[in-house]
Amino acid sequence: MARRKSHSKKRHHTKRRRHGAMHGIGGSLMSAAYIAGGAVLATVINQKVVSPMLDKQATMSANTKNLITGALPIALGIFTPKFVKGATGANLGSGMIAVGAINLVKTTGLITGMRMGADYYGNKPVANIAGYQGASAGTYIAGIKNAAIMEAC
Numbered sequence: 001m002a003r004r005k006s007h008s009k010k011r012h013h014t015k016r017r018r019h020g021a022m023h024g025i026g027g028s029l030m031s032a033a034y035i036a037g038g039a040v041l042a043t044v045i046n047q048k049v050v051s052p053m054l055d056k057q058a059t060m061s062a063n064t065k066n067l068i069t070g071a072l073p074i075a076l077g078i079f080t081p082k083f084v085k086g087a088t089g090a091n092l093g094s095g096m097i098a099v100g101a102i103n104l105v106k107t108t109g110l111i112t113g114m115r116m117g118a119d120y121y122g123n124k125p126v127a128n129i130a131g132y133q134g135a136s137a138g139t140y141i142a143g144i145k146n147a148a149i150m151e152a153c
Helices: 025-055 062-083 086-108 144-152
Strands: none
Touching: 025 062, 025 086, 062 086
């Protein structure tokens, strides 16, 4: 038996593009927002829930308390995608894991950070500059301006 021909008009659908717009950046922004939100959430949980509970424990050492506050956000970050499905849960968990990892590494002493004390001065002044240093004229290093000042003296 012969096949029946279709009399409907074939249509071709094309997606319309707008020129000059940045497509696809919305997902990246939302991912970054969820990762940052997970980091903030882990920090708030540590400060408001975990730290007060650990402060009541008199027998625990300070290093053990710091290890717990570092490891707990990692555990929360691992289990968050199981409760919050999709990319949202994965990104929230990634932020929690990042905060926990940084706290844990700081506790173990692998990253000690920059020294920021009273004696720290990041841009130390130079003791002597090779050139003329006038009281009101400022400091000049060998050049045209230096030669003109030296001639005036």
